[in-house]
Amino acid sequence: LLADLALVGFGNVGRRFAGLIEERRGRLAADFDLTLRICGIATRRHGSAWDAGGLDVARAAREVEAGRALTSAAGSADLIAELSRSDAPLRIVVETTTLDIAAGQPAIDHVRAAIDAGCHVVTANKGPVAFAYDELRDRAGAAGVSFLFEGAVMDGIPIFNLVREALPLVDVIGFRGVVNATTNHILSALEDGEAFAPALARMQAAGIAEADASLDLDGWDAAAKTAALANVLMGARMTPHDVDRIGIDEGSGPRAREAVAQGNRLRLVASASRGPDGRVRGLVRPTVLPGGDLLAGLTGQANALVLQTDLLGEIAIGQLGGSLTQTAYALVSDIVTIRTRQPAPAGARARRTL
Ligand SMILES: NC(=O)c1ccc[n+]([C@@H]2O[C@H](COP(=O)([O-])OP(=O)(O)OC[C@H]3O[C@@H](n4cnc5c(N)ncnc54)[C@H](OP(=O)(O)O)[C@@H]3O)[C@@H](O)[C@H]2O)c1
DSSP states (O other): OEEEEEEEOOSHHHHHHHHHHHHTHHHHHHHHOOEEEEEEEEOSSSOEEEOTTOOOHHHHHHHHHTTOOOSBOOOHHHHHHHHHTOOSSEEEEEEOOOOOTTTOTTHHHHHHHHHHTTOEEEEOOHHHHHHHHHHHHHHHHHHTOOEEOGGGSSTTOOHHHIIIIIOTTOOEEEEEEEOOHHHHHHHHHHHTTOOHHHHHHHHHHTTOSOSSTHHHHTTHHHHHHHHHHHHHHHOOOOOGGGSEEOOOOTTHHHHHHHHHHTTEEEEEEEEEEEOTTSOEEEEEEEEEEETTSTTTTOOTTOEEEEEEESSSOEEEEEESOOOHHHHHHHHHHHHHHHHHTSOOOTTOOOSOOO
């Protein structure tokens, strides 16, 4: 089955996604009978490109990495319109633009435009799910397309897939986690007596920190993830601005070292719980945790989330180090989900038995 793709955003994540689908081309075909063809790329300052027969994406990546612009000036709306005219059985917009913490835009408009054009949409941007989850889910449902966002929270950790696919009938009643790799890396470095600035610089050099690193440090990224998780898993209808939020700064060094001296750990903890009035409250706080707490043991870029559930008690899921590959993988896994949602042709046998 052929899927034509338009990439809206072609930065660190978008380019790694393009590389990963090339590396997994054989497996996508063998395991899922799926061929992905990138026909469009849109950026903000590096131009755009469209070729209905498939772009030379490696070349486009080299151009953008060298700071040059792609040749077309068409905007993302034009590209989505082009994609909607493709006669490929699957048309998918891959949204990886920069997080906007004021209102989640223009990513929400990109998702709306994709859905309204009859295209599926996958995104690693937290904005749509943190600011407009209910609306976009319902819009996609009415249009008969998928809106998926596994990469928006905790890179490749399959948190939304886990709850959707593996926990039927289970209610998530709360969660707490370490969900921001940049601040966890910095707190670990501070514990070891390192200075704040070089630890942050390492995360920026690795492409892990947000384009505007204050989004990580001030807790906005964690607040956006908290809102996204609470909206999807707990029906919260909140935005990142509703999350009670404190981040980390240079002053976190002495607190982190004092915590270690007492057998504890300072971690930036994101959490949500439902109050007696039924409303979900989100919190992001540097928190002193006992040394034996599962979240206290997370060092460097490690992330983990503990879900509090009604039927299964507490379930933890984590990863020891996130990277661009994990985020790109989340986008690919969403595309595989879209593929597996398509009705199988009569007489087809499942290719995977697990
Ligand atoms: N990096 C990570 O490890 C990671 C992990 C999970 C989730 N995410 C999320 O994934 C998204 C992308 O992250 P990234 O690291 O790839 O960021 P990035 O390197 O800054 O790339 C962002 C891309 O979006 C483009 N863009 C921005 N605004 C646009 C607009 N209005 N229309 C079209 N294109 C636009 C940029 O174009 P120009 O370069 O021309 O401005 C660039 O190509 C963000 O939302 C981020 O929060 C990132």
